[in-house]
Amino acid sequence: MTDQTRHILDEVRRGALSPAEGLRLLRDAGHGAPALVRFAPDWQVRPAPAGAAPAPVVVFAGSVAEHAPPAEAPVATHADRFAATRWGYRLDTKDRDSWATLLDALDAGGVPKDHPIVLVGAPGEAADRWLDAPLALTRALGARRGHRPATLLATGGGGAERAAAYGGFAQLVAAEHAELRLAALHWASGATGSVWDAASAALADDAGFAEVRHDSAGRAVRILHEVAAPVVALPGPAFAPGGVLLISGGAGGIGPFLARGLVREYGVRLVVLGRRPADQVGERLAALGDAVEYVAGDVTEQGDVARAVVRANARFGPVTGVLHLAGVNEDGPVAEKRAESARRVLGVKLLGARALDAATRDQPLDAFVVFSSAAAYLGRAGQADYAAANRAVAEWARERASAGAPGRTRTLGWSLVDGGGMTVAEADRRALFARTGLAPLPGSALLRTLVEGIAGDHVDLVVGHGDPGRIRHFAAERTARTAGAYPASAPTSSGPPDSSAVHAELTAMVARIGGLAPSRVGPDLDFAAIGLDSILLRRLTAAAEERFGPLPATVFFDHPTIGAAARFLAARLPLPSADDAGPEHSPAAAVPASAVDRPSAAAQSPGMAENGGGDTAIAVIGMAGRYPGAADLAEFWTGLLNGRDSVTEIPADRWRHEDYYTAGDPRPGRTYARWGGFLTDVDRFDPLPFHIAPRDAETMDPQERILLEVTWHALEDAGYSRAELRRRSAADGENAIGVFIGASTGDYRTRGAQEWTRGNRVIADSSLWSLANRISFLLDAHGPSLTIDTACSASLTALHLACESLRRGNAARPSPVAST
Ligand SMILES: NC(=O)c1ccc[n+]([C@@H]2O[C@H](COP(=O)([O-])OP(=O)(O)OC[C@H]3O[C@@H](n4cnc5c(N)ncnc54)[C@H](OP(=O)(O)O)[C@@H]3O)[C@@H](O)[C@H]2O)c1
Structure with missing residues (x-):
């Protein structure tokens, strides 16, 4: 048995891989080294689908001059903001809300939902802005029920490049949002016939090609062919x-x-x-x-x-x-x-x-x-x-x-x-x-x-x-599908599939991916409530696609419980039976006995399962700190080695201890202590690198300001700049940096109240949640962001939660920070 095989089997045993995924990987390992497959993008002549396509709604992002819209079509042109006029509409084609208003107006005006929008890109527009309008349109369409199809039309100079951009965009929007129907059309010089018919027909092709071209040779669609x-x-x-x-x-x-x-x-x-x-x-x-x-x-x-x-x-x-x-x-x-x-x-x-x-x-x-x-x-x-x-x-x-x-x-x-x-x-x-x-x-x-x-x-x-076979299959599916692969209703010959079977399979998948005991995965619990965030939902989608075939990327957002998702899958997809799907699709497939004999770790021990196993090593890659008598970790360490006592008399810049101190027994309004551990320079802070206005910084809790500085130093210690961190975390998916802060005992607000009694009307800005959230904001981090106050155990609890989050995959790079 090779190391690779052993590793795959171990992963299956501990529940990190499903048997089906394990089997696929084992097959791949058994078939020797993976191979290269080369494709050349090309055009394939393809006549327009027969039958009249619905009349379009024409929207010009730039000039109207090149192609006059059909007389009967609703027309919109680019402007600063939305307006309905006697001649049609105006809208800011780069603004989602403006599009949303237009879509409302079309609905209210009775324009049928299957009448597509044809967005005519502005010729001569700078290349980096080519997606401004398509993005705004897509965001507006995606936010509604009952989507309108849309064709992105490129004509004139630079049309081929622009249409290629539209084609890539349209194809991947469909991968993300199965119910959105988008296509790109290049109307090249020499094309004949009606550009508007061609634009509507681009969406009417059942095979769902995302990029269509008309030129002097006729109509063609973009394909990949293997070379x-x-x-x-x-x-x-x-x-x-x-x-x-x-x-x-x-x-x-x-x-x-x-x-x-x-x-x-x-x-x-x-x-x-x-x-x-x-x-x-x-x-x-x-x-x-x-x-x-x-x-x-x-x-x-x-x-x-x-x-x-x-x-x-x-x-x-x-x-x-x-x-x-x-x-x-x-x-x-x-x-x-x-x-x-x-x-x-x-x-x-x-x-x-x-x-x-x-x-x-x-x-x-x-x-x-x-x-x-x-x-x-x-x-x-x-x-x-x-x-x-x-x-x-x-x-x-x-x-x-x-x-x-x-x-x-x-x-x-x-x-x-x-x-x-x-x-x-x-x-x-x-x-x-x-x-x-x-x-x-x-x-x-x-x-x-x-x-x-x-x-x-x-x-x-x-x-x-x-794996060449699967790459070929995926490439064919990708280039010729936007809507076709996701039928609105399942044409199964044997009646609707049994939703209880789907239900059981989904429950097992959710339990495995969420690291939960199946008994804890109720049918009506929201995925978010059982801890499945967007990253885990993406993994769930991938696993479900293994079993059920292509799914909308938003399937588990749109159907956020097992019950709802199972009903959706059972009613709308032509499910292959376990037999049809072949061994590699079957959860009970013929994985070697050693891999499946024993119950998975998840079934044996819910605690272990929730930890995702327990053998996942976590590295500490950066540290920083400020302490009484030590401006950083190195000084703190030296102090420890030298046995230095950092407790001092209360410094004069904090308060006059003489006004309160009385030796001996405690008395009301007095204190018998005049010593403590104090950080220096708590009144110093350079706010601009943190995008904080100096005026706001003045009233911020010093605890928060110091935490920002120390976090920054910890990131520097780890070797990350803010841009690098953002770039890498984006690659890990969803900017998954988690921020976990342990914090306790803040008296800054009471200082504010004290100032008011002296006539100084300041707001002392101090909220525990802000400690974590401000760091997330600073880093553009979209993972978990929380401050934990469990008194003396706060920093340990924060660290524990950060590790948990890493193991579950909720945060690709948590930066646990302790502040007490
Ligand atoms: N990585 C992959 O798996 C993969 C697969 C297929 C294709 N590719 C392609 O291969 C290329 C390199 O990929 P990679 O993984 O090496 O990416 P990378 O690590 O992100 O490096 C990209 C480089 O581009 C530079 N860069 C970005 N914007 C720039 C600008 N405006 N002016 C000058 N330089 C700029 C960056 O320089 P600074 O860091 O100095 O800013 C960085 O060195 C990319 O074009 C990518 O699309 C990558």
Whole structure:
């Protein structure tokens, strides 16, 4: 038995993996190494569905001039705010509320729900703003019952890129929100017929293709087709020895090990462009010594990129290749996504590619490679903007290639890369593999696939790694489905499935994923009430999809109890029976006896189960503190070693102890103590780094101010900047940083009351909840955020709860902080 097999069986035994998931992983392990599967995005001719499509509601985000709307259609144009006029409507197309008002007006005006919205994107709009209006529309649609379908229409100059962005967006919105029906249409030059009919028909296709194009050759839909690996004798012709490569984003997760391979195997020199200061590029790049020059700059700024080229020319000579790695991902549900976040995601990819292109047009390039992502087609719920950015930049690259620009233009879209900065939590990797067959690509394979990709014939390649059969299946399902896979009612031949069987299966799943004894999972208890937060619900969705097939990402939000969810599944999905599903779908499948013989840990011991096992190690990665007589941990430690007594007489800047002190027996209004442990500088605080107005800081509880400072130092000690923490926690899903504070005894409010009696009308701002919440706010942390007051045990209780939360997966990175 290999270590990997043993590990999988252990996970099944302790209930961390379902038998079905375990079996899948065992099969994979048994079938040798995972393999690469390559796809090339392509167009497939597909006639429009027969029959008249409903008349659209036409909304122009920009100019109306290019295509006159049909005479009978309700029309809306972009304006500062919503207004209904005699000629139609005006709305702020970038504002969700404005859209919501329009949707209300359409409902009130009797426009049938199946009449689609056609949103005509504004030609000439800056590329990073392409999702502003679609995002606002989608958020408004998603917030309602009885959704209207919508087509995002791109016409005119830059239409292909914009439509590609819309296509990626539409496809992943559907993955997230199964009842929303969105499609993208590119109306290219030479297209004939009615653009409005085409826009309605884009939504009428049962197969649910997300991206449709009309041009002089007719109608086509975007597909992925599998292609063979290019036959390349390695090391391959991609990089001439002694060449000079300009790498944007090369100091991130992937960049350094790619750089090492390039320098060692190809003898090239590198100029790396990134935002971080030069002293933060990290050891892996620095270890390459003279072969690498780092330039701090923003790839979306033409001046910065030009500076990098000048530096490359001066230091190494002409640039012979460009690798555009710079990118950001800020994954999150569309319902919560902000336009600024989508702009960053689009901007770095698209504006960055253009800036790199413009700055290197006069360089003797062999290759211009855009690092895209398989997420463009195979992404997860929450990646709608990232998919849009990657699809659009690939389209841009196709145009660059067909314009004959210097060098081989290539876009390579890998699935998850091991060691990349854009990563996901281990549990999500497992869920991803179970759902899609995709497993992390080993870093060692990255350079090889890069070289093959440059040498091969395809301008745009999607490279998946894992279980080929399941990847193929998932890719086919993804590219040709938005609504079709989720029928509104289940056409089962044998009548509705038995909801009690579904109920029992769901109960077992919830118990396993929540780490609960099944007896504690009541049918009518809200998932939130039994501790399933959004991350656990996502895992539940992945597990349920294993058994029941594709599900809306919001299924357990819309049906928040086992009873409701079981009814939904039984009534609306054509459930495969355990026999139909085959062994890998059956919870009682033929997992080796050793894996299932014994009752799971969850069944044996609820306490253990709730702890998720008990063998999950937790690392303390940063510490800070302030103590009486010690400004930090080091001083405190020295004090302990030296046996220093930090109890002192009450300092004069606190209060005049002489006014209260009387030696001997206690007397009313007097005290017989004049000693204590006191922190220094409690009146000092620099509020601006914490985004606090100086006036507010003046009345804040010093306890809270000190806690902010100490938390900051603890994060610094752990090596995190606020931006890095946000980036990494977003990759772990839902910004899952938890903040747990133990705090007790605050008398600051009484100080405020005292001041009032003296005529000083100040509000002494002191609330225990604020201790945790302010830190969460500061870090943009969306995990649990709570202050615990259990008197002397507060800090220990906070630490305990933080560990519990980590083990349950509620918080990917809790920062437990104790303050007493
Ligand atoms: N990781 C994966 O699994 C994976 C899979 C498929 C494709 N990819 C693609 O591969 C590329 C690299 O991924 P990664 O995992 O290495 O990502 P990463 O660790 O997040 O690194 C991204 C890099 O981009 C830089 N960057 C971001 N915005 C920039 C800007 N405006 N100007 C200059 N540099 C900027 C960052 O620089 P600073 O940190 O200095 O700000 C960082 O070094 C990305 O384009 C991604 O889409 C990654």
